[in-house]
Amino acid sequence: xxxxxxxPRYLITVTGKKLTVTCSQNMxxxxxxxxxxxxxxxxxxxxxxxxxxxxDKGDVPEGYKVSRKEKRNFxxxxxxxxxxxxSLYFCATGDRAYGYTFGSGTRLxxx
Amino acid sequence: DQQxxxxxxxxxxxxxxISILNCDYTNSMFDYFLWYKKYPAEGPTFLISIxxxxxxxxxxxFTVFLxxxxxxLSLHIVPSQPGDSAVYFCAASPIFQGAQKLVxxxxxxxxxxx
Numbered sequence: 363x364x365x366x367x368x369x370p371r372y373l374i375t376v377t378g379k380k381l382t383v384t385c386s387q388n389m390x391x392x393x394x395x396x397x398x399x400x401x402x403x404x405x406x407x408x409x410x411x412x413x414x415x416x417x418d419k420g421d422v423p424e425g426y427k428v429s430r431k432e433k434r435n436f437x438x439x440x441x442x443x444x445x446x447x448x449s450l451y452f453c454a455t456g457d458r459a460y461g462y463t464f465g466s467g468t469r470l471x472x473x
Numbered sequence: 474d475q476q477x478x479x480x481x482x483x484x485x486x487x488x489x490x491i492s493i494l495n496c497d498y499t500n501s502m503f504d505y506f507l508w509y510k511k512y513p514a515e516g517p518t519f520l521i522s523i524x525x526x527x528x529x530x531x532x533x534x535f536t537v538f539l540x541x542x543x544x545x546l547s548l549h550i551v552p553s554q555p556g557d558s559a560v561y562f563c564a565a566s567p568i569f570q571g572a573q574k575l576v577x578x579x580x581x582x583x584x585x586x587x
Contacts, residue, residue: 366516395575404477404562404577405517420574452516454575458505458566461519462575 364389368453368465375443375472383438383468385453393457394436395420396428398449399467405452411436443472476500477565479578487586492550494581496563499544503565507575508537508548511560520561521548553585 367386375381387394395410397420407420411430425447427439436455440447448471456462478497486492496506504525509517523530523537523546530537536549550557560582564575 397577402482402579404479404579405564405575406577407574410574421576454516458507458522458575461507461509461522464509464516464518466516467514 364463366453366455366463366465368451368468370468371466372469373471375470377444377472378442381440381443381470383440383451383453383470385436385438385465386434387436387453387455387463388434389455389463390433391455391457392433394430394453394455395462396426396436396438397452397454397464398422399452400449408438408451440470443470445472448472474499475579476503477563477576477578479561479563479581481581482579483582483584485584485586486553488555489552492548492553492557492583492585494548494550494561494563494583496546496548496578497544498546498565500565500567500576501544502567503576504568505566506537506539506546507564507566508535509562509564509577510557511562511580517562550583555585555587558583558585 392413396408397405409428411417451468453465454462507522508520511517539546560580563578
């Protein structure tokens with residue numbers, strides 16, 4: 363079954379404590395991306411990757427890092443989380459011609 | 474600068490009737506448009522898409538219309554069913570950046586009433 367797996371699903375953390383949200387896909391897609399969803403703003407792209415070792419900033423990259431060392435994994439790293447990064451995060455993969463497949467989401471709360 | 478706008482935060486429709494969700498965009502470089510459906514506690518799921526070379530695409534109960542001159546697209550659901558109650562996002566993809574970037578609207582919450 364084609365899947366995009368995100369972990370954890372829920373996370374509460376404190377300001378400044380580094381965290382990583384993992385994303386893994388089993389569809390062998392080259393493209394992967396991270397989005398955050400906030401009320402009234404829809405989904406906004408944080409970072410994307412066109413292939414292994416190829417990443418680029420999306421629309422809201424500040425405060426985030428990513429890496430793409432292997433095709434299936436695309437972790438999102440918050441080096442020093444702040445309360446304004448409290449959000450619902452989604453990882454996606456695929457191709458626009460066939461629609462993208464999204465993970466189930468990670469709800470992050472930074473206190 | 475919201476390049477993709479869904480101006481109706483919510484829409485309520487009676488079961489069996491037509492649901493029409495609207496989306497406007499400002500960037501003329503967008504050449505591919507998609508609609509996603511999202512239930513609570515789940516990721517968005519792809520519904521239907523349309524290329525800018527077309528003005529209509531149909532898939533079962535779902536039809537997307539594109540009016541390039543007005544920079545407007547709409548999603549029609551006929552007939553509406555209770556399971557259609559969800560948040561709907563339109564998204565647009567520009568011709569550059571490897572044609573893989575998606576810009577989303579704010580979403581419209583559709584409620585189908587029995």
